[in-house]
Amino acid sequence: MPLRFTKMHGLGNDFVVLDGVRERIDLTPALAARLADRRFGIGCDQVLLVEPPQLPETDFHYRIFNADGSEVEQCGNGARCFARFVRDTGLTDKAEIPVGTAAGPLLLKVQPDGQVSVDMGVPKLAPAEIPFVAERQAPHYTLDVDDGAVAIAAVSMGNPHAVLQVANIDRAPVTELGPRIECHARFPNRTNVGFVQIQDRGRVRLRVWERGTGETLACGTGACAAAVAGHLWGELDPDVAVTLPGGTLVIHWQGLGKPVQMTGPATRVFDGEIDL
Numbered sequence: 001m002p003l004r005f006t007k008m009h010g011l012g013n014d015f016v017v018l019d020g021v022r023e024r025i026d027l028t029p030a031l032a033a034r035l036a037d038r039r040f041g042i043g044c045d046q047v048l049l050v051e052p053p054q055l056p057e058t059d060f061h062y063r064i065f066n067a068d069g070s071e072v073e074q075c076g077n078g079a080r081c082f083a084r085f086v087r088d089t090g091l092t093d094k095a096e097i098p099v100g101t102a103a104g105p106l107l108l109k110v111q112p113d114g115q116v117s118v119d120m121g122v123p124k125l126a127p128a129e130i131p132f133v134a135e136r137q138a139p140h141y142t143l144d145v146d147d148g149a150v151a152i153a154a155v156s157m158g159n160p161h162a163v164l165q166v167a168n169i170d171r172a173p174v175t176e177l178g179p180r181i182e183c184h185a186r187f188p189n190r191t192n193v194g195f196v197q198i199q200d201r202g203r204v205r206l207r208v209w210e211r212g213t214g215e216t217l218a219c220g221t222g223a224c225a226a227a228v229a230g231h232l233w234g235e236l237d238p239d240v241a242v243t244l245p246g247g248t249l250v251i252h253w254q255g256l257g258k259p260v261q262m263t264g265p266a267t268r269v270f271d272g273e274i275d276l
């Protein structure tokens with residue numbers, strides 16, 4: 001039985017998007033991992049499933065599955081692609097789209113130039129909300145990794161992020177440290193791991209080892225978490241251009257208790273069918 005899908009990306013962070021509104025789709029972690037497999041399936045970093053709304057104030061619900069099949073709370077690049085998908089497929093003609101996610105409702109705004117702005121909500125910093133094991137909330141934590149220790153910030157954008165500052169992003173130990181921190185015991189639900197080089201108070205470069213997927217060309221929630229971390233360290237202003245290997249996202253954060261705004265592109269590549 002063929003399954004229709006749309007292939008999309010946000011700055012090279014790529015997605016298989018499924019329409020679970022027009023027909024119900026029973027997406028299991030095993031099926032998500034099969035669709036995401038770059039040799040035996042379609043291939044993507046995450047699978048996004050669009051469904052009818054679950055909350056009265058939203059028009060849709062959307063679910064996010066990593067390449068390993070794990071279902072997660074939030075996806076920044078995915079949110080922008082979701083907005084592009086529901087407009088391109090005629091599920092809505094709105095420019096402002098309220099959508100429910102496992103992390104709560106989001107408001108997406110499609111700009112006239114096609115860029116999408118997302119109110120990503122207020123970052124969570126209390127260790128128990130991330131979740132991260134720590135005595136008390138702090139802008140830096142020391143994490144013992146193998147025979148050394150690294151300094152991290154811990155931030156939740158609905159999904160967990162560890163953020164490390166590096167002097168040179170091109171030499172950041174993403175593949176060496178990323179998986180070790182992803183699965184560190186102090187992150188009970190695992191974590192995404194961002195490596196950030198602060199260029200000045202308005203510009204950073206970022207690489208992200210994503211939970212359940214590995215290094216991606218871009219990570220929207222990772223860009224938000226890096227901007228929040230840099231602000232908490234006293235090194236960034238409210239408006240930050242976050243340049244990842246796949247391109248640049250614009251992040252705005254006024255500080256504690258305020259929501260993070262993210263703006264960036266969403267690209268549709270092709271529609272297809274896969275035989276299951």
Ligand SMILES: N[C@H](CCC[C@H](N)C(=O)O)C(=O)O
Nearest residue numbers: 075076077159210211220221
């Ligand atoms: N790997 C992430 C989900 C996808 C986030 C990323 N693709 C984004 O754009 O925010 C996690 O396990 O929380």
